[in-house]
Amino acid sequence: MTRIISDFAEISTNYNLALVDLWGCVHNGERVYPAAEAALQAFRKAGGCVVLVTNSPRPTAGVQAQLDAMGLSHDAYDGIATSGDAAQAGMLMGAVGRRVWHLGPEKDDSFFTTLPDWAKDQPEIERVSFDDAEGIVCTGLFDEWTETPEEYRGRFLSAKARGLKLLCANPDIIVDYGDKRIYCAGALAQLYDQMGGESFYFGKPHPPIYDLARRIATSKGVKFSEDRAIAIGDGIGTDIKGGLVEGIDTLFITGGLAAAEFGPDVENPDSKLLQDWTATQEIVPTFAIGRLR
Structure with a gap:
């Protein structure tokens, strides 16, 4: 059964590493949550290491710039692991070929232009038209504000x-x-899989991004141990499932994507509703909290 806590400090001394989701946990895409920032600062001040683990398709530099623009203090975290970094490595190794069609908005161009130093030793990845492509690199919808995945069914066929x-x-x-809900690249990949296509995933809940996060933590002097690490986030099928697969404890932020499921008070989820809902998901977090604080 999931234990509901009132603040992270109740359990934080049990851990030396926190793998923390960003969107819906630390910020909402527009502003940082002050209580979440303070909780991470306190954890680090007590000796803990915070690695922000995000499914953003952008490399770390792009996510760092976004966080700086929102004003997240640098003393709230030790490093950033992005799905963009892990997926970029897969692309550079030729996972979907060398001539690729980019499915995604122009804001994600850094995925192809901001490359790690080791990329210079790899054969070039060329962006080409759909008709000339050997594979697809999907960072999102072309227009995430107005489009839905169904509009890509014909192209996917x-x-x-x-x-x-x-x-x-x-x-x-x-x-x-x-206040607006938008579709991400995962919705397109899900549709492609359902249609019989083949998709490769590098972010949460899949192993590559956790391997990257552990390497970042190790570089900061943290000795990784499964019983001393916790995954924190609002995505039951990404943050929490990923943490469980990695064999570490999880803290589910109920006030994020699934907030409407747990009663009218976002800060205080209803215990019965939470237990019933997680049972239907067949994913049971170790802990839960309304908002990270």
Whole structure:
């Protein structure tokens, strides 16, 4: 059974590493949650290490710039592991070929232009038209504000017939940007899989991003131990499932994507509703809290 806590400090001394989701946990796409920032600062001040683990399709530099623009203090975290970094490595290794069609908005161009130093030793990745592509690199919808995945069904039928594989740079299905809910690359990859296509995933809940996060923690002097690490986030099928697969404790932020499921008080989830809902998901977090604080 999931234990509901009132603040992270109740359990934080049990851990030396926190793998913390960003969107819906630390910020809402527009502003940082002050209580979450303070909780992470307190954890680090007590000797803990915080690695922000995000399914953003952007490399770390892009996420860092976004966090700086929102004003998240640098003393709230030690490092950042992004799905973009992990997926970019897969692309550079040729997971979907060398001639790729980019499915996603222009804001994600850094996925192809901001490359790690070791990329210079790899064969070039060329962005080409859909008709000339050997594979698809998906960072999102072309217009995430107005489009839905169903609008890509026709293009995906053609891609499947040609045997194109799809590299998904962000396994999230949806995300809340302020008050608006938008689809992510994971929704497109999910549709492609349902249609019989083949997609590769690198972000949560899949192993590559956790391997990256552990390497970042190790570089900060943290000796990784499963019983001393906790995954924190609002995505039951990404943050929490990923943590469970990695064999570590989890803290579910109920006031995020699934907030409407747990009663009218976002800060204080209803215990019965939480237990019933997690049972239907067949994913049971170790702990839960309304908002990270």
